[in-house]
Amino acid sequence: MLLEIILFLFGGIVFGTLTGLIPGIHINLVGAAIVSGTFSILGGVNPIYLIVFIVSMSITHVFLDFIPSIFLGAPEDGTELSVLPGQEMLKKGQGFHAINLTSLGCLCGLFLFLILIFPMYFVSVFLKNISPIIIAVGLMAVSLNMILLEKKKFSALLVFLLTGILGVIVFRMEIREPLLPLLTGLFGSASLFFSIKQKTKIKKQETEKTEKIEIKKEKKSLFGAALFSPLSLFLPALSGGQIAIITNQFAKRDQKGFLFMLGTITMLTMCLSFLGLFLISKTRTGSAAAIKSLIGIPDFKIFVLIVFVIIISGIVSFFLVNKISKKFLNLLEKISYSKTSIVTIITISIITFLVSGILGLLVLVISTLTGIYCISSGVKRTNMIGCLILQTILFYLGVG
Secondary structure, three states, rough: OOHHHHHHHHHHHHHHHHHHHHOOOOOOHHHHHHHHHOOOOHOOOOHHHHHHHHHHHHHHHHHHHHHHHHHHHOOOOOHHHHHHHHHHHHOOOOOHHHHHHHHHHHHHHHHHHHHHHHHHHHHHHHHHHOHHHHHHHHHHHHHHHHHOOOOOOHHHHHHHHHHHHOOOOOOOOOOOOOOHHHHHHHHHHHHHHHHOOOOOOOOOOOOOOOOOOOOHHHHHHHHHHHHHHHHHOOOOOOOOOHHHHHHHHHHHHHHHHHHHHHHHHHHHHHHHHHHHHHHHHOOOOHHHHHHHHOOOOOOOHHHEEEHHHHHHHHHHHHHHHHHHHHHHHHHHOOOOOHHHHHHHHHHHHHHHHHHHHHHHHHHHHHHHHHHHHHHOOOOOOOHHHHHHHHHHHHHHOOOO
């Protein structure tokens, strides 16, 4: 049994690397495919092995997902905030350092998770029976906070409502994996079109000598991440990016510190979703939902195994990021950035058509145009997460 667990653990790392590096391929797609039996080769496999695979894939994905987000401007939900500071560093030749910041943040998030397990056990008693109205009000408060932080408050409100209405419409359409065209269009291809229009050029990147990262200076970021990341269990649809904005109001970090903090929070919210399934029987990520579909609520032994897989796959992924990001940069420096963006958009379109069909392709086009408008409005891109939050608010108010 140990050999099988190790094999599925490393198999998850391989798949997580692929889903992290290829824009538009989300771990939720693979998780749903496993649960639905799409991968017939896995038929009859012990569910424990599949859980190991899903967890290791999810953790690896979080580490690797920052590479296309920063280097290509093609983020997924949770890493969308890394685009601006990450690409600014990329233009200065510091792209490799930007990835190091998010990667170290992810690693710290793993160890913060271990520290939080015990206190979250006691907090979970209060999370089990929260009124839907309180959840809806909490989401509205977080959304209002984001809007009020903007200089262009009306524009931010318009972006939130516009993407929110789009999300409500898309979720009512009969589309397989509606999040793929919706989020990819808003946060991925819209950014790529901007890169093409601006004719972005990447200067020579420094990969040998990078600025040292001092964890001691990030104590406030780590404390804020530990304090605010559990909001992801209390408030569904709240992304790592939004939690990072809330945390930064407390930590007040600069560009580089923010990237470190974003990595920490993105990893922590993923890990907490597995803890949330164990403690309060709630699924806050597609990965946690896949596990629940396979075995229901995991018992203590299964949860210990999940924690073990999280740590091992996280440490391996930390070293993988360093190697892969160097090769990614070497390739990026040799080819036109605009051509890379065009190829990425074509790849995203093909994947969307294969997964979500012609209707999904239509949603991709509409969400891309919406994303372009929202980015042009000059407000933070996290306001576009209204595409998820508005639908969630309506659901908890009983009108969704």
